[in-house]
Amino acid sequence: MLKRETVHTEDLHKVYYMGAEEVRALNGVTVTIYAGEYVSIMGPSGSGKSTFFNMIGGLDKPTSGEVYIDEVDISQLGIYELAWLRCRKIGYIFQTFNLIPVMTASENVSLPMIFAGLGADEARDKAADLLARVGLGDRLMHQPNELSGGQQQRVAIARAMANDPAIILADEPTGNLDLRTGREIIEILTELKEQRGVTIITATHDHKMLAASDRVIWVADGQIARIQARDELDIKVGTIGGEEET
């Protein structure tokens, strides 16, 4: 199978200033992620994992270096182009679900389609379809506070898929869920990857996520510590799994 690059970062640097102190959050990160991959970004807090993740998603700009999504350097984009990118190319999933509280499941899923210029009827039909796909076909008219955490996250996945994005960015998608529900969410993401060829990029602490990943990118001290493919990972988890828990 021919691998097509979907995300590529080139020598990313990010420097913050906290008062007089200079914080080097990223220190030369070069990574390529291919279309249809399931990639997990792992790393302790403070490692630069979140900064890296936000840059891939066009949520933060690098101090120097480039981020390419489908060959477009997104650090050069203006506000309209960035909005368009967020709307059409990237689907976001959050740890805290982030559904709009005053809207029903169906309205939440329709919203990105409305932004993308779809008619109200069309958007509603597609939202119903997407919600059915994540197993919530009977919850269309429920508001987020009437849904469990797992159900809310499934609505969020349907919303992320609304405009058929190339990439789904999931920030700790299982962080606020119990073990079983978290596993269900991972299963849905894996299914999307397999059926639709969506690239899935997650930032996570969750070791359950590892088994589903095609590759794991370990970030430490603002740099890529190592990148492991799934087969390497299986051996590692089998042998020194206990030690990894530190």
Next chain:
Amino acid sequence: MGDEQQHEALTAATQQVVLPWRRSLEMCWLSLKNRRGRILLVFLGIAVVTAFLVDMLAYHRILADLRRTDDVHTRAVLERAGVLSNNPEASTRNRDQMAWLLGLSALLCLVGVTNTMFMSVNERFREIGTLKCLGALDSFIVRLFMIESLFIGMVGSSIGAVLGFLLALLQLGMALEFGVLQGGALLRALVLAVPSAVAAGTFLTVVAAIYPARVGARMKPVDAMRVEV
């Protein structure tokens, strides 16, 4: 595919992130419905100021109208109340004081509404961040908050205007005699005072919302990821 070509495709698409007006109105309505308690406070502020303004305008307007009447009974009533002749000096002083009071209450109201709007914006950091992640432009956020304040302003000041007008009638009726408050004078005062006060109240609310709305619009999409409040 070249970089150039992709870029062009993107640029051509720049205007394609949209939020139709109908949808904006629906979103505002939903959010207002869900924040009734908070909004009640703003309503109250706006209503009080508008009521004050209408009361003042209508009171003076009706009195001025009554003074011009030829009706013997009305003139007798005005005479008895001591307001038949217009003392220019006292009247100017009175008006100055009223203007000060009105200005002060408008300022207080402005501060109150701005503050409440700020709380509403800060409360919704996650919602705003999420909307931006879904592709919303800054202008969508500004628009949502402006529509919201326009609605609050119109409803609040309308309620206030009606109450203020009734208050003016009550004051005049007690000072003079309810019988002398007749159709023509009331209607003229109503037409003069109520629309201008509603306009002023609405304007005040919308002005108060501009700054908070802009602050909200400038929130970054990454705020949606914040876990702590």
